[in-house]
Amino acid sequence: MSDYNDGILLKSGTNELEIILFELAGESYAMNVLKVREIITPIPITKIPNSHKSVEGIIYVRGEIISVVNLARILNIAHSENPENDKFIIAELNQMKIAFRVDEVKRINRISWEQIEKPNELSVGQQPYATGIIKHHSNALSIFLDIEKIVVEINPELGGTADTIKTLGPRERSTKRIIVAEDSGVLRALLKDTLTEAGYEYVTFFQNGREAWEYLESLAEEESVVNPYNQVQLLLTDIEMPQMDGHHLTYRVKQDARLKNIPVIIFSSLITDDLYHKGEEVGAVSQISKPKLVELVKEIDKYIL
Structure with missing residues (x-):
């Protein structure tokens, strides 16, 4: 099919x-x-x-x-x-x-x-x-x-473990801010453990793309926020989520002049050779297949300077 x-x-x-x-x-x-x-x-x-x-x-x-x-x-x-x-x-x-x-x-x-x-x-x-x-x-x-x-x-074992992150070398990550849209409670917990183990201390989680979008949109509309990128250095999103999927969330972010500079990484079980083009079309900078946690953190490090 x-x-x-x-x-x-x-x-x-x-x-x-x-x-x-x-x-x-x-x-x-x-x-x-x-x-x-x-x-x-x-x-x-x-x-x-x-x-x-x-x-x-x-x-x-x-x-x-x-x-x-x-x-x-x-x-x-x-x-x-x-x-x-x-x-x-x-x-x-x-x-x-x-x-x-x-x-x-x-x-x-x-x-x-x-x-x-x-x-x-x-x-x-x-x-x-x-x-x-x-x-x-x-x-x-x-x-x-x-x-x-x-x-x-x-x-x-197919779900991955945060312990694998210990194989990465040290790097200063504690001041960087990440937004995560993931509907699975199990995956949110795993990502929290993984990113904490890697040193990312400021991570905000949302249960679906709509909640993440509403937060980003409200951030962009705050008069005190001159550049939303100073508040959010990266958006990490799943694809399959109720209310708003990760592709649509990415599309909205990239179509918004205030938010388009925020890099978006898609982390999903749907990342295949046949479907990779969908993430590219909406503007994702990287797409990682679950549960490749070490590769995910490496990609985050690449786009958070």
């Missing part, structure tokens, strides 16, 4: 995305089409001893060995009654391909990030696997899954 380069609604920075809708136990779920490489019917699975309970095993597809994750198991919901009719959604994130078993694939929808609300703590319970709740124009709701969180829960 490819992204539509000639489609006006998918032009970089429009705050829109395409989602693939699928069902599990009769409920509607979704993931970003940009993560999806193909959809196939189930093929024979080779089981791996002592693997995670949600990993069914591995399959061989087009010369690649791919792990199969049973989403119903990890979400602790009813399994498919007719597994022979299931579908495998083969997705790519963090430069790794994974097949997710689902009951049924429905369709592709084009929506705005403004239609996605961050779920509250009561609704997500003890297993917060939802990036957000999608409000369709028909008033139906779908759960937009946090695929990265699911993968990291299966294998925590």
